[in-house]
Amino acid sequence: MPISKTKDLLGQLSQLERTVSEFSFEELSADEAKVLKDSFNTFRSSLEKHIYESKEANSIPQKKESVAVNGQDISQKKFIAHISHEIRTPLNSIIGYANLLNDERLTQGQHKKVDAIKFASNTLLKLINEVLEYSKISSGNTNFETVDFNLHSLLKDVMFLCETLVLDRKIELLIDIDENVPKIVKGDPSKLSQVLLNLLGNSVKFVENGFIKLEVFSKESSDNDCMLQFSVADTGIGISSEKVNTIFDQYTQAENDTSSKYGGTGLGLTITKEIIEKLNGEIEIESVLDKGTTVTFRLPYPYGSTSGVVNKSVNENYKLKDGKLLAGTEIMVFEDNQMNQLLIVEQLTKWGCRVHTNFTLDKGLEILAANNIDLILMDLKMPNLNGFEVSKVIRGNDNSNINSIPIVAFSADFTERDSKECKEIGINDFLLKPYTLEDLMTAIVKNKRKKVEPLEFASILQKPMIEPKETTVVDLTSLLKDCFGEIDMLNELVKLFKLNAIEFIGNVKVHLQTEDLNQIALSAHKLKAGFAMIKADGMRSLIVELEVSCKSNKPNKVRELYQAFLNDYPLLEENLTDALKSLNKK
Template sequence: MSISKTTDLLGQLSQLERSVGEFSFEELSADEAKALKKSFNTFKSSLESKIYSPSQNNTISEKAESVVVDKQEVSQKQFMTHVSHEIRTPLNSIIGYANLLKEEELTSNQHRKVEAIQFASNTLLKLINEVLDYSKISSGNTSFESIDFKLHGLLNDVMFLCETLLVDSQVDLIIDIDENVPKIIKGDPSKLSQVLLNLVGNSIKFVNHGFIKLGVFVKELNENDYVLEFSIIDTGIGISKEKINSIFERYSQAEKDTYIKYGGTGLGLSITKEIIEKQNGEINISSVVGKGTTVSFTLPFSKGDLNSLPIEQEKNLDVEEAKKLLKGAEIMVFEDNLMNQHLILEQLTKWGCNVHTNVTLEKGLTILAAKNIDLILMDLKMPNLNGFEVSKAIRSNENAFIRNTPIVAFSADFTEQDGKDCESIGINDFLLKPYTLNDLMSIILKNKRKNKLTEEFGPILQKQMIEPKETTVVDLNSLLDDCFGELEMLNELIKLFKTNVLEFIGNVTIHIKTDNLVEIAFSAHKLKASFAMLKANGMRNLIVELEANCKANEPSKVKELYELFLNDYPLLENNLNIDLERLNKQ
């Protein structure tokens, strides 16, 4: 990375420091100003320590260049770890406190200053993410998905997002999809979105009038495999012949003043090229100064399967309804950073949660034994005992209620190995710092223990059956074989199964009142595998039919099938208990 790019990052830091200073001096109390400045100074020190060399004999410019450019001194892996954790952690505090301040009753002047802090913070986060993204891709640490997805929907979503970036009505966004382009394909939708957003977003920066056109057509077709060609054509300022050959090089930008005017690291196009080529694609660019630029790239995909599409959940979160669901929730937080402890305590308390912070493993286990904790938020990178070790201790506790407490890991960096470790330990989910308040709210609602389900919906399951049906038949013999004949494992699976059924009933009872068939279908999709595990094929078929009618938008049929489920499940569970008791006595 050149000195100019380091200067760009330091300039962003100085701008943010001025905004923080003005805001804290004019608008905050002494304690609030002290807390905000402390978190900022921690962030500033971390960032500067990564830019400047530890050597005391070099000038500042020599230090900046030696650290950023010299890969022999700092490996990519070390760079990723330090930047990700040591910079993102204090940045999480800055963004978090800004989010909290924005919820206060502010004057219009105060509101503008909070938005300035948020803008500068998010700009820094974007710069850091770009560097991390490039480091991962170039070192081979990024992975690519291969899933079925709706191509046309993705393209429309990308163009909709890009429309929000346009500030000039003289520029038209056009999308042209050839009729032969398949609607469902198999590949990596997130990486395709990233490439398109980078390229179309780049065009938006340099087009003052005219149009930007995204075109898609089939370049090659071989049985079930496609090669699609994408083109982004714009009427922008263009790129000179001298610069076009180096435009995809890292830290390269077309003109010297580009980074001053538009910011950025100069890594966007380099990342784009890496993503395309690592998927066996190609990218090309042609341009005429003053007339415009055309970027085209090809990517291979496979034919998609409609039946394999993941169920889409609603993206909008009803914040007020979510706060009602969170009120009274018992949340335990393992976090070593005092600033972040205070931040998350304030965030969760505002939502009516009872929060336990500043806990050690010993203190945490004592609280878990005394209270019905709904969720544990676990920082993975704590000193002494880290989050993995604390989670292992909880998951191995002899008290079943304690060891089954939901755990959500949260950290400023998260590697592929971290994901594997979390899965092996039994950590339920993960939240990356810095996060938004909606991210935090959503992940808690998704994972917290459903303590009230049995109390509220248990009576529904006590209905007496009129007559046995195919939907009440179970067979635990094959499941016992899958458990290697271990009855303890079988009993744990049955407990988990019953919990899943209660969650299903709770979710459907809530969403059936508003005909929210998307959520009902999602709940049914999760549950059908459980009935297959028990060889309860009759009930599984009923759930499959319920899910299908949700997708077909048949609310009356869904309600009818749900009534059948409520009518038949109690006897199925009774048969399940009888079969389980028989096996336990053998």
């Protein structure tokens, strides 16, 4: 690991240690502080051990038979893969306990300190993830899938995510998809999303004002496939001519102060280039310092079939807001790390689960035979009998009630080989540590044996099927918090929003007659912040699309979206009034 990255990592570690110590001393009981500090010390010791082992290994002259791949020694790649599990496991405890603390009744000052712990932990996690991902991609250990997917929907989703990053900033987000670009193609949608988000995210980071534009068109085509060209152009800080040629090299950033000012590991573009080349594509960059940057890449895609596009199950899309969804669920946990064991038991117990843990394999089989277990959570990398071996024993049991219990594996490291072995054994799903509470809850609800929920929660699962139109949904709870609980202030803000909506309707009606799309775009841009304020995400998405259509000079599309707005806004306003009345009564 380069010296600059080592210093960065150790600096982040020291900052996190100070925050943890201060929080533990001032806000926690002795027992709580001990749990948190023990978890952090385990994490720190593991990280420092591997950093200094790496330094020693690099200082020893290497034998001639040491093989280099793409300029990186194989032993270094093995080292990176190995520390992933060692570092992520204790980091999982730190993040997990911080999440649990955040759910407690803390003072505002305590919440700030927990947030500081979470921020520092997630910064470390991001750094570790990027280094690990680069190692996996460059050594050929990343799995690339080939499925039919809707390219236009993917591009729309990516741009919507970027819209959330530039809210209230003077940046125009533009997209132009040529009419010859096919809607359905065959390839890896997650990798394309990752590439686009890396590039657009860079632009968002480095653009203070101006625009960011994504263009997509078909470069070449045949009966079976096409070559698509994507370009991301921005008016950002740009890159000096001497730096452009090395910008894709690992750990490289445009200028010496870029990391300290904007953050990051310097691996984003390296990972992007690796992915594109693995997909048989090519990438290039043009930039002028203080003027802007354009990154262009080309990828070949076979044409796909609409019938092959997988639609998400309705039940997988519901929002898991209530932990009581899992009340009564009986779960067995195979986890050897005591910190993580305590953490997951506390998480599951808070959700009303009955948890079995801390047992031998033989004792575990007895528990499985004597109880109606709904799900098994299995740590794959236990030191003695690992999770793969335990899962094989369970799947090979003669008792059909035991061998059919759903198993969700979790680990701090997961390779393509692990994925294949999980499928062969019959493991149902997988969680990568550190996972969020929502990830854990989603995996349990999705896989657990008892699919019928208690009657009082059945409506939560059914809600997406009878949910009102997405463009009419609002939520004022966050806005009320922003108003410090002052209902009068909330009433004034909602009143102001309604006036802005009326003004928008009038402006669009006038400017549509002359097709002055620039004025309509300005009105839409002003109103979308209001929809974000009242958490009307569906209608905000429609307004964003209307604004983009104006900037792409598509008057017919603008008329279509405006009519949709006129159809749905009255019901949204009615829901807004009802929500306000409900809060006024409290």
